Structure formats: structure tokens, C-alpha cells
Amino acid sequence: MDGKREIIETEITMGTVHSAAIEPYRVRLFVEDEIVRDAEITVGVNHRGIERIMEGLPVEKANSLTEKVCGICSGVHLWNSVLVAEKGLGVEIPERASYIRIIVGELERIHSHLLYLAHGNEVLGHETFSMRLFYIRETVMELLRLIGGNRVQYGVPIIGGIRPRADLDEMKTQRISEGMDFIEEKVEAFAERFTSDPMVMSRITGVCPISRKDALRLHVTGPTLRATGVEFDLRTEMPCYDPFEFDVITQDGGDVRANLLMRVLEIFESINIIRQALRDLPDGRVVDRNWEMQDTGIVKSYVEAPRGRLYHSYAIEDGRVRGSIIRTPSMSNIGAMQYACIGHHITDAQLGIVQCDPCFTCTDRAIEIIDLNAER
Numbered sequence: 001m002d003g004k005r006e007i008i009e010t011e012i013t014m015g016t017v018h019s020a021a022i023e024p025y026r027v028r029l030f031v032e033d034e035i036v037r038d039a040e041i042t043v044g045v046n047h048r049g050i051e052r053i054m055e056g057l058p059v060e061k062a063n064s065l066t067e068k069v070c071g072i073c074s075g076v077h078l079w080n081s082v083l084v085a086e087k088g089l090g091v092e093i094p095e096r097a098s099y100i101r102i103i104v105g106e107l108e109r110i111h112s113h114l115l116y117l118a119h120g121n122e123v124l125g126h127e128t129f130s131m132r133l134f135y136i137r138e139t140v141m142e143l144l145r146l147i148g149g150n151r152v153q154y155g156v157p158i159i160g161g162i163r164p165r166a167d168l169d170e171m172k173t174q175r176i177s178e179g180m181d182f183i184e185e186k187v188e189a190f191a192e193r194f195t196s197d198p199m200v201m202s203r204i205t206g207v208c209p210i211s212r213k214d215a216l217r218l219h220v221t222g223p224t225l226r227a228t229g230v231e232f233d234l235r236t237e238m239p240c241y242d243p244f245e246f247d248v249i250t251q252d253g254g255d256v257r258a259n260l261l262m263r264v265l266e267i268f269e270s271i272n273i274i275r276q277a278l279r280d281l282p283d284g285r286v287v288d289r290n291w292e293m294q295d296t297g298i299v300k301s302y303v304e305a306p307r308g309r310l311y312h313s314y315a316i317e318d319g320r321v322r323g324s325i326i327r328t329p330s331m332s333n334i335g336a337m338q339y340a341c342i343g344h345h346i347t348d349a350q351l352g353i354v355q356c357d358p359c360f361t362c363t364d365r366a367i368e369i370i371d372l373n374a375e376r
Contacts, residue, residue, distance in 0.1 A: 010031045013027070013028050013029075025041060028042070035345060035346070036344055036346060037342065039338040043334070050069055051365055059320065063082050069328075072362075076310060077362070078156070079101060083301040083303065087299050088299040094285045096284045099281050100147075101156065102240060103176065109270045110270050113263035114267070120351075120354055120355070123350055126200065129194065139182055139183055140183065148165075149165060166286070176274065180271045204257040207257070207348050207351055209258075211228060215228040216230065221309045222306070222307045222329050223308070228252075229250055229253075241273075295315075299315070301313065308333065312324075312325070330362070334358075
């Protein structure tokens with residue numbers, strides 16, 4: 001062939017249903033000699049129109065609906081939606097309610113990070129690690145059920161505070177404290193075993209790295225951003241976290257190893273916050289009903305969800321929600337998931353996506369406006 005080599009680019013499609021994915025989405029990998037040259041992630045399969053359903057609903061009912069956005073971070077969606085109403089209506093919640101919201105929020109962060117680690121190890125092919133992590137996570141899920149009455153949608157925050165059923169008595173406080181001791185012990189044992197395994201470390205170190213510069217360029221958020229060395233955690237700017245001391249965890253390299261270790265270390269910080277909240281839990285009421293419904297303009301609220309910055313906004317008109325918009329962290333992180341695959345072997349592509357902790361079901365409200373009259 002007169003010394004010339006023909007290069008053929010092959011497209012490999014995964015999904016919308018794939019054994020390495022815990023939810024439906026489509027990945028297109030454009031491969032040359034088994035190296036990924038470009039990647040495209042398409043979401044939309046799980047779109048349920050939640051923002052449209054919220055339109056015109058009474059505020060309290062619309063807030064409850066936001067728990068259905070995601071089955072992993074349901075509590076933080078409800079919390080942020082309630083914060084929108086409280087900011088617009090000028091509602092000040094009791095200090096005890098704020099502490100309990102923090103406890104529930106950090107328990108949800110722990111269970112989300114444990115799910116991430118379990119799924120990551122499943123993709124790695126390490127079923128034993130995966131099952132051990134799900135076993136540890138069961139303790140968190142039962143604590144959330146103890147507080148809110150449900151393992152998935154606990155319904156704790158309401159306008160003015162928390163539901164009285166979610167108040168913490170001595171028995172609940174003791175159970176949560178014991179649970180933190182158990183989780184800390186088991187996660188420490190897992191971390192020691194995980195990091196000392198040379199085969200696992202060689203499989204994830206240097207795989208699909210995202211640089212600090214690229215992370216900022218791609219507007220990455222949450223632990224995925226902090227895994228590149230950027231020290232930014234929105235909790236440091238949330239007034240409700242002012243009473244608590246905790247470290248903002250960072251890692252260097254932005255590769256699979258850095259992302260996995262990020263979640264392990266953040267679990268310990270969440271345990272630390274929960275222990276402080278239990279130790280200093282104020283007395284008093286858990287809900288303030290001394291407020292009146294009124295019309296508001298568009299009010300925005302940001303919180304640090306387990307995956308990063310979560311945005312909610314809406315206006316209130318005659319006690320009903322208008323113009324609701326929800327933007328989840330994975331919407332920002334999709335660009336990083338695609339970028340992380342490029343230049344790496346096809347067998348590393350799913351690891352590159354999973355390291356960013358995708359949650360496409362709760363991202364599926366983004367739409368594309370198409371002009372049907374435009375020339376094609």
C-alpha cells in the first residue's frame with residue numbers, strides 16, 4: 001500500500017441501557033485504534049416534565065414534588081425548593097430545625113457517596129468492594145428512615161422548619177450517633193484495604209484525568225471539581241453551616257483515583273458535621289408557622305448537593321409556583337464526562353464517565369428549542 005496506513009474511525013454506542021450504567025443514557029464513542037478520539041453523551045430518556053407539572057401547584061405541594069426529581073438526592077432538592085419559598089417570603093426558621101436539616105443533608109451526602117463508591121467498584125469489576133459498600137450504606141438508609149419515615153423520600157424540610165415527626169428525641173439521637181461510629185469504622189477499613197491493593201490502584205491511577213484548568217473551563221462542580229485541586233465548596237457560603245467546623249477536601253490530578261478518594265474523605269467530614277450537630281443541637285421548636293403567603297418575584301437558591309451546586313428558582317403568585325427552574329450538578333459535569341474519555345482506551349471510557357458521579361435522571365429537564373421553520 002505504498003507505505004500509507006489507512007485510519008478508520010469507528011463509532012461505538014453504549015446505551016440507552018447498558019450493564020455498566022445504573023440509569024438510561026446514551027454514550028457515543030468515536031474510536032480510532034481502540035483510543036477514544038471524541039465522545040458524546042445524550043440524555044433525555046428519563047424526562048418526566050417535573051418543572052411543567054409544578055407550574056400552578058400550591059407551593060407546599062410543588063415543594064414535595066421536587067423530591068421526585070432524584071431518588072439519590074431527593075432530600076436536598078426538597079430543601080433547596082423550600083429555601084426558595086423561605087427567601088421570598090422572609091421566613092426565619094428555628095435554629096433546631098436548621099441543625100436537623102444539616103443532619104439529614106449530611107446523611108444524604110454519605111449515602112450518595114457510598115452509592116458512588118459502590119457503583120465505581122462495580123465498574124472496576126470488584127464486586128466484593130461494591131457489596132461491602134452497599135452493606136455500609138444500609139445503615140445510612142435506615143437512619144434516614146428513622147428520621148423521616150422513608151428510606152428514599154424522607155420529606156423533612158417544610159416552609160418554616162421541618163415536619164414535627166422528624167424532630168430528634170433521645171432515642172433517635174443515640175441511634176444516629178451509634179450509626180456514625182459504625183460507618184466511620186467500616187469506611188476506614190474499606191479505605192485502608194482499597195488504597196493498599198496494588199492492582200486496584202494501578203487500574204485507576206492516572207486514568208481519565210481532568211486538569212484544574214480544564215475543570216474550570218468546563219464549569220465542573222462539586223467533588224469532581226475539588227478532585228482537580230480547586231478548593232471550593234458551596235457549604236462554606238451557606239449561612240446554615242456557619243456553626244460547624246469542617247475541612248474542604250481536595251485532591252490533585254482529577255483522575256479516577258482522585259475522585260474515588262474525594263468521596264471517601266468527604267464521608268469523614270460529613271460524619272464530623274453530624275456529630276457537631278448532635279452535640280450542640282439547640283432546644284426549642286422545629287417549625288415556625290408565623291408567616292403569611294404572599295406574591296414574590298423570581299427567587300433563586302443554590303446549595304451544595306452531594307454532586308455539586310444545585311439551583312432552584314421560582315416565583316409565587318396567589319400561593320402557587322410560577323416559572324420553576326431546576327439545574328442539577330450533572331448538567332454542568334456532562335462536559336467533563338465527555339472530555340475525560342478522550343485520548344484514553346475504550347475500556348477506560350466508562351470509568352471516565354462514572355468518576356464524575358453522573359445522575360442523568362435528575363438532569364433530564366434540559367430541553368433544546370428547535371425552529372421548525374429553519375432551513376435544514
